[in-house]
Amino acid sequence: MNNKLYGKLIFELSHPGRRAYSLPKDEFGSHELPSAMRRAEDAALPECDEMTVVRHYTNLSENNFGVDNGFYPLGSCTMKYNPPINEEMAALSAFNNIHPLQPLSTVQGALQVEYDLQRALSALTGMADFTLNPCAGAHGELTGLMIIRSYHETRGDSRRNKVIIPDSAHGTNPASAAVCGCEVLEVKSTADGLVDFDDLKQIIADHPDDIAAMMMTNPNTLGLFERDIPAITKLVHDAGGLMYYDGANLNPMLGVARPADMGFDVMHLNLHKTFSTPHGGGGPGSGPVGVREGLEPFLPKPHVVKNGDKFDIEQPERTDSYTVENNHVGPFLGNFLVIVRALSYILSLGKENIKMVGPLSVLNANYIKESLKDDYELPIHGLCKHEFVFNGLKDKSTGVTTMDVAKRLLDYGYHAPTIYFPLLFHEAMMIEPTENESKETLDGFIEVMHNIAKEARENPEIVKGAPHTTPISRVDDVEAAKHPVLTFRQLAAE
Numbered sequence: 001m002n003n004k005l006y007g008k009l010i011f012e013l014s015h016p017g018r019r020a021y022s023l024p025k026d027e028f029g030s031h032e033l034p035s036a037m038r039r040a041e042d043a044a045l046p047e048c049d050e051m052t053v054v055r056h057y058t059n060l061s062e063n064n065f066g067v068d069n070g071f072y073p074l075g076s077c078t079m080k081y082n083p084p085i086n087e088e089m090a091a092l093s094a095f096n097n098i099h100p101l102q103p104l105s106t107v108q109g110a111l112q113v114e115y116d117l118q119r120a121l122s123a124l125t126g127m128a129d130f131t132l133n134p135c136a137g138a139h140g141e142l143t144g145l146m147i148i149r150s151y152h153e154t155r156g157d158s159r160r161n162k163v164i165i166p167d168s169a170h171g172t173n174p175a176s177a178a179v180c181g182c183e184v185l186e187v188k189s190t191a192d193g194l195v196d197f198d199d200l201k202q203i204i205a206d207h208p209d210d211i212a213a214m215m216m217t218n219p220n221t222l223g224l225f226e227r228d229i230p231a232i233t234k235l236v237h238d239a240g241g242l243m244y245y246d247g248a249n250l251n252p253m254l255g256v257a258r259p260a261d262m263g264f265d266v267m268h269l270n271l272h273k274t275f276s277t278p279h280g281g282g283g284p285g286s287g288p289v290g291v292r293e294g295l296e297p298f299l300p301k302p303h304v305v306k307n308g309d310k311f312d313i314e315q316p317e318r319t320d321s322y323t324v325e326n327n328h329v330g331p332f333l334g335n336f337l338v339i340v341r342a343l344s345y346i347l348s349l350g351k352e353n354i355k356m357v358g359p360l361s362v363l364n365a366n367y368i369k370e371s372l373k374d375d376y377e378l379p380i381h382g383l384c385k386h387e388f389v390f391n392g393l394k395d396k397s398t399g400v401t402t403m404d405v406a407k408r409l410l411d412y413g414y415h416a417p418t419i420y421f422p423l424l425f426h427e428a429m430m431i432e433p434t435e436n437e438s439k440e441t442l443d444g445f446i447e448v449m450h451n452i453a454k455e456a457r458e459n460p461e462i463v464k465g466a467p468h469t470t471p472i473s474r475v476d477d478v479e480a481a482k483h484p485v486l487t488f489r490q491l492a493a494e
């Protein structure tokens, strides 16, 4: 936008004495504060007229890139379409004007939403029951690991504190294990990106009595289906450990395969990814945890149950025990309005359509992968699931990096894929289109990615200098992280 007022801070638009409102004069008499209570100097607030304020914030909001204004192939984040019907449901005053301490007889409908979602998630995953209390994926992982430790401790097996995690796992997996007081044993990936079964066997042989669990993501972070799951689960179970499933990105499995049927004991889901709650910007999220039959007593309380045709809440016992089943893992019954959105999404798709989520997300990812593999290096060939990883441009002689490609995409109006993750390749570029995109949208992205590869060969400087059309061009990531300038005053003092 070629406008002098655009791209400025609200403070820079300030003029002394400008006001965006006017109160009726004299009608209420004078309301001057006693001078002893007044500040010596006026607060440094911007002084702007109303139109300037409206335009400033509207322009700012339009700088935000969201699923509703463009293609957003951010791998591992599942930036899927968030249907407005979910927002309408979450906006119902019967849902958002209630209080968690209201008498249960007055919130039966809200409890039914929780109960129905517990049942729907159980049906989709094969688990026996779910807690909806954890407020994020990582929070779900921690809760799941606490359930696993509690299970071992209840059996007098409290020595088990080792958690096996593949090197391709999401960073939250080892972090959650560490927070839970466990030690992480990393299992390597093979050249074709799957769990190295021989390495796993060795790890288990080296720790015969103290494996608490193995955490797995399937399809894994490279978008590959782990073929050896039956053998892996048998190995871990025989060693006395439980299998944990990171279901943050359940997309390709929805309606196709169920973690419980694969032998997993405990899992979490990200409602804010797979079940279409808007995310990014840090929340709100929800990371429900499911357990297979037999582990239900270890689910944390409070927990919604159905007695006859009434819904009730099982409360924690508040004993001195620190086991997870006797404690709150989060406030009340989780992020309720995210739970409402997830149920709305599941019910509006229905039993038949939800089965299409998996196949369509897999089709879309493979279509992009196959269309671009002549220009971008594909380190692992074969069918992927809902996402896949390129290792930068195929032609390494141009000097154009994955970062450059990501920045250049912004000039073309596309959000960048996830870059430099997973850590298995130096120039990783992780692409996840999700199931909702039309063929024309995918073709548009493919064309732009081809264009960028061509530019890299013919005019690399234009890619290396990108973005050229955004309000701010390339920022210094390191400087921004080490010396963030977060206030206007600080900026003025520079």
Ligand SMILES: *Cc1c(COP(=O)(O)O)cnc(C)c1O
Binding pocket: 076, 077, 136, 137, 138, 139, 170, 172, 173, 217, 246, 248, 249, 270, 285, 287
């Ligand atoms: C996003 C993600 C997580 C973490 O979820 P948060 O809600 O961000 O805590 C864990 N595992 C995988 C595979 C993910 O993609």
